[in-house]
Amino acid sequence: MKVYLDNAATTMVDPRVVKAMLPFFSEKFGNPSSLHRFGREAKKALERARAVIAKKINADPSEIIFTSGGTESDNLAIRGIAYANRHLGNHIITSKIEHPAVLRTCNSLMEEGFEVTFLDVDEEGFVDLKALEKSITKKTILVSIMHANNEIGTIQPIEKIGRICKKHRVYFHTDAVQSFTKVPIDVRKMNIDLLSISSHKIHGPKGVGALFVRKGVKIKPEITGGSHESGLRAGTENVPGIVGFAKAVELSSDDDIRKMSKLRDRLISGLLKIKDSKLNGPRGKKRLCNNVNIGFRGVEGESLMMYLDTKGIAVSTGSACANLLEEGGTSHVLQAISKDLEFATGSIRLSLSRFMTEREIDYTIESVRGIVKHLRRISGFE
Ligand code: PLP
Numbered sequence: 001m002k003v004y005l006d007n008a009a010t011t012m013v014d015p016r017v018v019k020a021m022l023p024f025f026s027e028k029f030g031n032p033s034s035l036h037r038f039g040r041e042a043k044k045a046l047e048r049a050r051a052v053i054a055k056k057i058n059a060d061p062s063e064i065i066f067t068s069g070g071t072e073s074d075n076l077a078i079r080g081i082a083y084a085n086r087h088l089g090n091h092i093i094t095s096k097i098e099h100p101a102v103l104r105t106c107n108s109l110m111e112e113g114f115e116v117t118f119l120d121v122d123e124e125g126f127v128d129l130k131a132l133e134k135s136i137t138k139k140t141i142l143v144s145i146m147h148a149n150n151e152i153g154t155i156q157p158i159e160k161i162g163r164i165c166k167k168h169r170v171y172f173h174t175d176a177v178q179s180f181t182k183v184p185i186d187v188r189k190m191n192i193d194l195l196s197i198s199s200h201k202i203h204g205p206k207g208v209g210a211l212f213v214r215k216g217v218k219i220k221p222e223i224t225g226g227s228h229e230s231g232l233r234a235g236t237e238n239v240p241g242i243v244g245f246a247k248a249v250e251l252s253s254d255d256d257i258r259k260m261s262k263l264r265d266r267l268i269s270g271l272l273k274i275k276d277s278k279l280n281g282p283r284g285k286k287r288l289c290n291n292v293n294i295g296f297r298g299v300e301g302e303s304l305m306m307y308l309d310t311k312g313i314a315v316s317t318g319s320a321c322a323n324l325l326e327e328g329g330t331s332h333v334l335q336a337i338s339k340d341l342e343f344a345t346g347s348i349r350l351s352l353s354r355f356m357t358e359r360e361i362d363y364t365i366e367s368v369r370g371i372v373k374h375l376r377r378i379s380g381f382e
Contacts, residue, residue: 005313005315008151008178008316010200012355014247017244017247024240046243049242050064053246056180057186057187059187062230064210065211065232066210069209070175072209073197074099074173075105077173077219078106079220080219082114090114091115092106092109092142093136093144093170094143095145097152098145098146098175102175119145124282132164133168140168143165146176147178148179149178150177150178152333152349153288154286154287155282159189162191163191171193171194172192172193173195177197177201178288178291193214197210197211203248203251204245208242211232219232267352268292270365274296276298277294277295277296277372278295279292280294280347292351292352293347293350295334297342297343298379300345301317307371307374308348308364316351317331317348
């Protein structure tokens, strides 16, 4: 049996997405900036896709800037705001559990003279709203707090964060790469100024994403050239990819969320029956519907992952990119939430998709149980 439980890293492109993309490689290959019929056809598809994505988050189509993915969207948001608003202040607030696309961008801005506050999180990964508000100074220009964490699935109270930012008149960016289509987003109601999303996490193609930029927000482009994407992101648009991204959004549904939440809870309760195990991150509605992250005492997460691979089950330790930020073999997210690092080093992340079945979940629970037992026996833990 083959079980793919690493959907937070990337997802299978839905065959219906591939079908929607195909004509844009061949007969509809035009450049959307061209004025002839080939160009107009591509432009129409591009603007239709923009409208689909805008509607999903209650934005205006003119506020959607297509990019090459979540990483570029995060970079454009943070650097773009920092460089355009430097005259107003040089302080940025973020959290310790952001994706490297945010953390490393902030680190690099620090080398250029910006000051960054990295907020602590509690043992379930939540930012303390009082600490956030307290850290805002006259020099603060941007708060960047992710919507849902890619390793432990914590969903931050972004509506409350948006309110705080609005009250203090600082821009609010949220990385919604993991939450988009899995948690309802309304950029107006949530007072979000900038929001990053990515196609390959939602059964769309890789190399496509978008940044929502609220009308009136002062931001500097990262990539200069032609006047594509409202002058904020030069370069001929990836039309097939963007069409696929929009199709993936149209295919997402509340039924998927319900289905994944149910299977997630089945997986969590099955795995927690293994003794000396611990769930990382919150439970229920405050947790991403497709995220499970569990630690086992006396086991190395890496070994567990490799043994599961031999059984056809793909999981991960931490996240694919977070490996870059590891210290002492433990992810920066687990270090930020854990007092007990033994659980952290013995943790694996299992992330579901709408294609998962109960049978696959049960096979995974049984396999993890057997492997944990084996690893504990050979390490002398039991
Ligand atoms: N932000 C988060 C929270 C992510 O999980 C990821 C991908 O792992 C990214 C950003 C980067 O997105 P992309 O792979 O589209 O560059």
